[in-house]
Amino acid sequence: MDRPAAAAVLVGVDLGKPHFDAELEELGLLAQTAGLQPVARLTCKRKAPDAALFVGSGKAEEIKALASQSGATEVLFDQSLSPAQQRNLERQLDMPVNDRTLLILEIFAQRARSHEGKLQVELARLQYLSTRLVRRWSHLERQTGGAGLRGGPGEKQIELDRRMIGEAIKRTKERLSKVKRQRQTQRRQRARRNAFTMSLVGYTNAGKSTLFNALVKAQAYAADQLFATLDTTTRQLYLAEAGRSVSLSDTVGFIRDLPHGLIDAFEATLLEAVDADLLLHVVDASNPEYPEQIQQVQGVLQEIGAGGIAQVLVFNKLDALAPERQPQRLFDHYDLDGVMTPRVFVSARQGHGMSELRNCLSGLVQNQSEHAELSKPDEFGAQSDSPDEPADEIGHNRGMTG
Numbered sequence: 001m002d003r004p005a006a007a008a009v010l011v012g013v014d015l016g017k018p019h020f021d022a023e024l025e026e027l028g029l030l031a032q033t034a035g036l037q038p039v040a041r042l043t044c045k046r047k048a049p050d051a052a053l054f055v056g057s058g059k060a061e062e063i064k065a066l067a068s069q070s071g072a073t074e075v076l077f078d079q080s081l082s083p084a085q086q087r088n089l090e091r092q093l094d095m096p097v098n099d100r101t102l103l104i105l106e107i108f109a110q111r112a113r114s115h116e117g118k119l120q121v122e123l124a125r126l127q128y129l130s131t132r133l134v135r136r137w138s139h140l141e142r143q144t145g146g147a148g149l150r151g152g153p154g155e156k157q158i159e160l161d162r163r164m165i166g167e168a169i170k171r172t173k174e175r176l177s178k179v180k181r182q183r184q185t186q187r188r189q190r191a192r193r194n195a196f197t198m199s200l201v202g203y204t205n206a207g208k209s210t211l212f213n214a215l216v217k218a219q220a221y222a223a224d225q226l227f228a229t230l231d232t233t234t235r236q237l238y239l240a241e242a243g244r245s246v247s248l249s250d251t252v253g254f255i256r257d258l259p260h261g262l263i264d265a266f267e268a269t270l271l272e273a274v275d276a277d278l279l280l281h282v283v284d285a286s287n288p289e290y291p292e293q294i295q296q297v298q299g300v301l302q303e304i305g306a307g308g309i310a311q312v313l314v315f316n317k318l319d320a321l322a323p324e325r326q327p328q329r330l331f332d333h334y335d336l337d338g339v340m341t342p343r344v345f346v347s348a349r350q351g352h353g354m355s356e357l358r359n360c361l362s363g364l365v366q367n368q369s370e371h372a373e374l375s376k377p378d379e380f381g382a383q384s385d386s387p388d389e390p391a392d393e394i395g396h397n398r399g400m401t402g
Helices: 025-033 057-070 083-093 100-111 115-129 157-192 208-216 260-265 267-274 290-303 354-374
Strands: 006-014 036-045 074-077 097-099 197-202 233-239 244-250 278-284 311-316 333-336 339-345
Touching: 006 025, 006 057, 025 036, 025 100, 036 057, 036 074, 057 083, 074 100, 083 097, 097 100, 100 115, 115 157, 197 208, 197 290, 208 233, 208 244, 208 278, 208 311, 208 354, 233 354, 244 354, 278 290, 278 354, 311 354, 339 354
Parallel strands: 006 036, 006 074, 074 097, 197 244, 197 278, 278 311, 311 339
Antiparallel strands: 233 244, 333 339
């Protein structure tokens, strides 16, 4: 028998920054994905966060009253809280207080299935916990004597826990490094086979897994929820127009304010995007906030070193659009950070636009193949493009911009 979901109050603070979610819709979806039930929402404006309570004492009392009235058992903030703010709020409200970062980490911990995914989540949670040891556990302030594993005379329990977490982080990083080396070997093997690689990227719940299934006839898990899949899945995609197969990978979705610890921890998975020849940037065209979501994804791609890789913008979920919101199709390209980027409009769920997408991909693959053929060294070792300048690979500007 399933336990009832814990009730939570959602809190958002408008600090004057762009993309403030006044309705807390995304935080509510995150809470539901983590198994919580939002029962009340509260937003407020501040010029800057309060150093002690983030929202100030008066608003904290308002949150406490709202939680009592709605029967909530915890409070969720849409922003990241410092360890001191989190501790002070819990004392003031007399209930658990968590932030957006911990909520995302909890979802990742619930969803990870592969050995690598579990390692990545474990590392991210350990790194987060290492900064929060002073938050909840009053027993950590005890002095302990003795020697050996219990530490030296007078060493505080909190120091022991920090040391244990530090050792756990080191072990997890070593295990992830091994997985990373294995992936690098696999990528070298693909390079020797002259394999063309594509990766699906995009904001979470944009429909990447549904599009992946539609393209390669796979049965990867897909659902209308945030972070439905975390582990990278790779299949071969045959493009009849190009007369060859390419490697297509479905990667984890991005989200606003993705914790940096997760970006670091999921480096091995995100390297599928870094090493791709082409990125299929999937966009939920039915979401009114899709321009901001595109920019959020672009920011993460820049951060992981994939900002210069060629992209195709795939506007998905056209079947969910109201007639008056149908996107204009008068232009073939979308100006993405100053780069003219091909765009295709599809409904992966209903199969609309898939032929146009395949034709677009085939054309890009053929261009890459022709360019690679022209770039082969001649019998004297010179490049056929130019003996003085190295030929660029299509879609492989590896350096970060900005």
